[in-house]
Amino acid sequence: MKRFSCDEVVELVTVYLEGELDAPRGGRFEEHLGGCEGCERYLGQFRATIGALGELPPTALPGEARERLLAAFRDRGRP
Numbered sequence: 202m203k204r205f206s207c208d209e210v211v212e213l214v215t216v217y218l219e220g221e222l223d224a225p226r227g228g229r230f231e232e233h234l235g236g237c238e239g240c241e242r243y244l245g246q247f248r249a250t251i252g253a254l255g256e257l258p259p260t261a262l263p264g265e266a267r268e269r270l271l272a273a274f275r276d277r278g279r280p
């Protein structure tokens with residue numbers, strides 16, 4: 202089965218937190234989080250943001266912030 206990439210996980214964070222992710226994709230999402238510190242931290246930050254706002258941000262992250270995050274992932278250095 203194809204694994205989610207970090208980009209896909211970032212795309213699906215809002216869907217996941219809304220409980221709208223179907224079971225097969227939810228399982229793969231959580232599997233990725235279990236093996237990816239960057240995405241796990243991202244999800245934690247997202248949850249904290251939601252806790253502060255009391256709701257999901259309307260459009261997830263602004264494009265610029267997301268680009269910075271993805272760039273940070275890339276800079277971590279891949280095998």
Ligand SMILES: [Zn+2]
Pocket residue numbers: 206207210233237238239240241
């Ligand atoms: Zn990841």
